[in-house]
Amino acid sequence: MSAQRNEQARQAIIAAAFRLCASTGFASTTIEAIASEAGVGKTTIYRWWPSKAAILIEGLESARDSSAAFPDTGDITADLLTQTTNVMALFATDFGLVWRGLIASAQSDQIAAEGVPRILRTSIDQCVARLAKAQGAGQLRADLDLELAVELIYGPIYHTWLLRTRPVPPDFMHTVLTTLMPALTAPTNEA
Template identity: 75%
Template sequence: MSPDPTRRSEKARQAIISAAFEICAERGFIATTIEAIATRAGVGKTTIYRWWPSKAAILLEGVDMHRNASAGYPDTGDIRADLVTQTTNVMRLFETEFGEIWRGLIAAAQTEEVAAEGVRRILRGSIDQCVDRLAKARDAGQIRPDLDLELAVELIYGPIYHTWLLRTRPVPPAFMQSVLAALMPALEPVGDSTT
């Protein structure tokens, strides 16, 4: 069987994603171009367009890879501790070049359908992971049985996105510990004495 010439070269793929991330972090989403990505990655524009329809699609693939490696959901059996760990990891990730790229993609999602679809897809995956972890906590008696788990996700992550996207105030390292300390009594079963 002869090699498929349209199959992605993993080395070129990684070079393109890395180049897109570097340029977007340096210049911002709007100033990132396919031409600049191709030059830095050492590939032709046609190679990029064969694999991705736009710069947003390249960056979204990179965001997926980084997020999956850095922002998974632990399961130690203690939902509060696991949420503190996961949300703190998300906030740390947002302080890296990933955050600048994600911010650019969220902005682009307001007017570009490829970016909008990708942002929704990535967020849906994150929401589903959190709902799954909350469901396990509910089944273990740590979360109220009547709780709307998707609403809980919005309550948990809303403060992160509000402070990070709008830059409303400096965010201390223990920010999510404080948020979750205020929020968890509303999520836990009535009469739960968890501290």
């Protein structure tokens, strides 16, 4: 990617790619359509990104960073509920449509296959850091595998959202966390 990108054109290209992917799907989104929608030439896009997946990955990273940050109130259950609820709300937007398309395309598109785990790794690392802090404060079991805990917490979101197995009620993550947290929390000392 060129260091001399025009920021206004960059934003227009990312926004156009998001609009098109959200409305027509990943497979139907083309560089030609993105260029037309953004009011730039295809050569401008190809000078900055190797593919539509690369454009969408850059946009997803930026949108995720501003929408799915991890709170730290000192109460791990409340923080997980806030963060997972925010993730589910983000998945209900155009972000979710683009993310779903990229996850599907990662099965056959090399750039998506490299970008999806990178996006996930950032989110996983943030969650692990918050869980480690709660573990250090005695809120979570000392022997808890934090990477496994992340999978247990977010697995239900991805399962229901990606596979569309059932409607997801507004209190979905409250129910998930109420069920899961006893297995993750440190036992209380009873006399």
